[in-house]
Amino acid sequence: MDTLFIVLGIVVALLVLLFIMSYVKVRPDKAVIITGPNGSRIVTGKATIRIPFIQRIDYLPLDLIQVDIRTSSAVPTNEFINIFVDGVANIKIQSDEASIRLAGEIFLTRSLEDVKQIAKEVLEGNMREIIGQMKLRELVQNRDKFAEQVKLSALADMKKMGLDIVNITIQNFADKNGVIDDLGVDNIAQIRKDASIARANSEKEVEIATSKAKELANDARIKAELEIEQQNNSLALRQAELKQKADIAKATADASYEIQYANEAKTINISKQNAEIARREKEIELRSKEVEVEEKTLEARIKKAAEAERYAREQKAEAELFVRTKEAEALLAEQERAARGLKLQAEAEKFAQEQKAIGIQAVGIAEAEAIEKKAEAMKKMESAAVLELVLKSDVLPNIVKAAAEPLTKVDKIVMYGEGNQTKLMGDIVNSSTKVLESVKEATGLDLASLLAGFATGKLTQKDEPKE
Template sequence: MTTIAITIAIILALVLVLILALIARMFRKVGPNQALIIYGLGGTHIVTGGGRLVIPMLQSARELSLELMSFDVSPERDLYTTQGVAVNVEAVAQIKVKNDPTSIKTAAEQFLTKSPQERESLIRLVMEGHLRGIIGQLTVEQIVKEPEMVSDRVRANVAEDLSKMGLEIVSFTIKEVRDENEYIANMGKPDIARIQKEANIAAAEAARDTAIRQAETAREAAVAQALAQQETVIAQTASEARQAEARRDLELKKAEYLAAVKKQQAIADKTYDIQANVMQQQVVAEQVRVQRIEREEQIKVQEAEIARRERELQATVLKAAEAERQRIQLLAEAERQRQILEALGRAEAARTQGQAEAEVARVKGQAQAEVIRATGEAEAEIIKAKGTSEAEAMRLKAEAFQGYNEAAILDKIITNLPEMLAKMSQPLSQVDRITVISTGDGANGSGVNQVMQDLARMVAIAPTLVESLTGMKIAELLERVPGLREHVERSAELQAISPDQDGTGAKGS
């Protein structure tokens, strides 16, 4: 059993090693300067700076270089400028594949099966074509003096075409510009002649300035020499004057020293006299001090005697006075305590009075609230009674209307007749002033009588107006409705007992 197990383990190990070897062989990896293009099963895949398994017989893989490509751009034929001058331009271009997957896939479509020489040849043709077009738009002076401008134009024009191939231009530099007609060599001769002329002029001006400067220097040297001699004389004169001043100062110093010596001698003599007087004054002061000390001792003896007498007075008179003072203080303290107690009593009485007044106010407020509540209840009862009476009147009126249809019509007519008459006379009430002009000879009398007659006619025609509108005669209705008088009297009684709108009286009929 052990041998079989070992054999199985060895076989499994060999199988595992073979699987790992197969996987290692299938795994393809590239560096950061390369792109791995995997195509076949699953489409096209791009891997940069990494690795991936490539399944044999189902997938294939190729490597595409992403490194910078540098090559010379030097057209074999001359390039003609806008002036018609033939020039030979040599440049250096730096090209590389863009790093995004789309550009790498585009470059793989264009260059994957081509060698580096073929790839470079294709790119060079594109660069030379664009360079030829740009040179044809410029002058020789612009090409020679502004190479950076030429390079920028080439990069701008060729970028689109290179992008279609998945490439980008990193740099484009003009190396050399030549021509066989020596146009470029002669182009600088005017500047050279001008520079030589300016150099000769500058040399002549320099020689002239040198001569002028030498003359000025000689003149300045002569002036300086004269000034130096003049300053020498002035210095000698000043030296002699300073020597005379020094001799004068010496004599003055000698005189000052002699005067000071004599002054010091006089001061010394006076100082001796003053010192003698001072010593005499000190002796007198010492005598006065001795006398002062004697007087101080006498004063001390007198003060001791006074203190003794004071103690005697304290023992006899002051003790009694102190006892009286303490008694007066005790009486004053008792009076102060009494006043404090009285003040506290008054405060307590005021507090008690305030509490009593507050209680009275509370009771008064409760009473007022009770009165207000009772008033409200009474008003509510009045309103309730009023509503009940009005409801009863309306109920009786409704019963009368149901029982006596013609009576209801008559009641409505009679009830609304005053309001109708008021509405008819309302325009007249709006008149502020009436001016009546009467001649006295009218058939109806004066103007005032005419106005009154008109009002009377308006009132008289009201029943007729009602009869014409309703088609019913009021007199016939009065005769045809039995018990109408009793109904009217009963309604009047109900109106008399019902309260008015203010709840303080009865409404008359």
């Protein structure tokens, strides 16, 4: 099992190593030529796979290659003036597949310096050819034209090697005889001459121009003054017209302002009047509320005073009723005492009669027995005699009078609610009843029962038929 894992590990490692060796990533500034048994293919700016040990890889640079071009010996111009030229050219291998294959066939086994040297020889040869076709002044004054013609002349030869000329820059022209310097002196003299002529012409033209300018200026001044006068007149007329319109507009605006002001004042006055009316209405309403509150307060005060007065009168009436009740009770007690005195007098008379009867016992047994029977009859009819005595006396009227007398001293009784009259009469009757109960407790005489029995007897006698 361990051997199997080792074998698998070795196989995996070999596969990874094979993949690494097979994987090729090409930069944009490089070209790769992969050559194998079945031919070759070119890859630029992408990744690819190649078969190790079977396919070959070769690299070509696609970036710029700078080449110094200068004539090592003097080259005669069209005017047979020997000059030296110094410049720089930028070249590169073209990016199309055919150019890469062509450059690969030529430069694949060469170094970069070999490529520069081959390109330099081609460019310098074409540059010598173009120098012989042009004049010195033209070369010096139009370097771009010279560089462009060299490029066009050498481009065909460069393409045959898969190369392209990006640009050519001419840096310097020189000669050993000082011809270029003399051209400069001649140019300077000519320039000075041209400058003097130009200056004279300029001064002449300045004078002419000055005179003409003065004439034109005078004409222009006169014309301008006329135009200014016309413009002033037009301005005055326009100003008058504008002033008239402004006055009309101002008058209209003033009138509108007055009207608007009057309308605004009217509106403000109306608003003030409405506000004053509203304020007065609010004051009236507030005053009405205050009067209503005052009326309710006064009514409450009057009602409270009336209730207080009624309560005072009730308290006074109760006090007077209490006094009257006490007086009636005192009178009833006096009458009870008088009744007891009469009873004692009757008993004394009875005792005197009994003593008289005993003293005159000699009168006869019949008379004694009659007297005794009469005494017994009187004793048996004691309640009836007392009731008759009470009825014939003014005891009961005095009791009722004493109970109702406090009411005679009350001027006016104000009753609130229902059933108060019945309650008042009930209080008077209850007072009389309490007096009768007091008599019963003091003397043992139940006047209420006696009166009820008496009334029943009367009614019985009235209802019995007469024989």
